[in-house]
Amino acid sequence: MKSPRTFAHVETWVFDLDNTLYPHHVNLWQQVDARISEFVSAWLKISPEEARIIQKDYYRRYGTTMRGMMTEHGVSADDYLAYVHKIDHAPLEPNPQMGAAIKKLPGRKLILTNGSVDHVDAVLSRLGLGGHFDGIFDIIAADLEPKPSPQTYQKFLALHAVDPTRAAMFEDLARNLVVPHRLGMTTVLVVPDGTKEVVREDWELEGRDAAHVDYVTDDLTGFLQGLRV
Structure with missing residues (x-):
């Protein structure tokens, strides 16, 4: 069995937003x-x-x-x-531990989402993570072509001058990690922690054992805190 890719070489950290930077069970x-x-x-x-x-x-x-x-x-x-996106963001709570963990990561931190910048800003504000990211690539920047479209990742990489072989991506949908892994990224799938009910389609929760998933975690904050980088 091939060993998963590591993080020692990573200089750009790419995060999805929904169900990734906050727990699935918030059900936002x-x-x-x-x-x-x-x-x-x-x-x-x-x-x-x-x-x-x-x-x-x-x-x-x-x-x-x-x-x-x-x-x-x-x-x-x-x-x-x-x-x-006209929703109540009140269920989100500040997560200073995650903020500290993201801040300690060496290099740039970017968000790549199928949502809008306005939605990203509202979520980050509630989480207390607004100052921790160097850029946002949203559905408008993607010319309305969502992940997992290959051209969306190419636009993202080009716009932010990201070397995918020196990047890691965190996502809650395994299918959105296929292209990043093919391009050379270290991939992390963020899954529900199993403590509370989540509202997801069955296919959205598949892919934990897929070859394009290097790591799986149900605690993103703990995972980031435990990285040796």
Whole structure:
């Protein structure tokens, strides 16, 4: 069995946002998920049940429901993002331990998310992590092409001058680590800790044993604190 990649050479640390920088069981994304269902139902003038089926189908096929709605129905990204991210961020609590662990990492720290900058800023503010990142690459920077699209990672790497062979990526969806691993990144899958119920699709929780996943953790703060870098 091949040994996983290490972190000694890493100079750029790349983090997803939702369900990665905060625990899955906060279920903050559940609020966004519900707003997406409402948007799809209203836009297509269909029942909530029908909207839910279409929402999840587009999410799986296009990477985000938004991309599916844009492609199939001509939805405006601005309208969509403004609606679905209008949520209550109060369930998020400050995490100074994670902040300290991220601060100690040598090199740059970047966020690569399928969400919007406004959503990132709101989440980081609640977590107390606002000053710990050197850049944000959101769905707008990606020209509305979400992860796991290969060109999205290439745009990210080019925009921020990242050498993928000297980078690590932290993600909650294993499929979003396929391309980073192929490009040479050390990959870490962040999974639920099992203490509380989480609202996720079965496929979203798959991939722990995949060859493109170097490490798996259910405690990102503890994992970062334990790194020898």
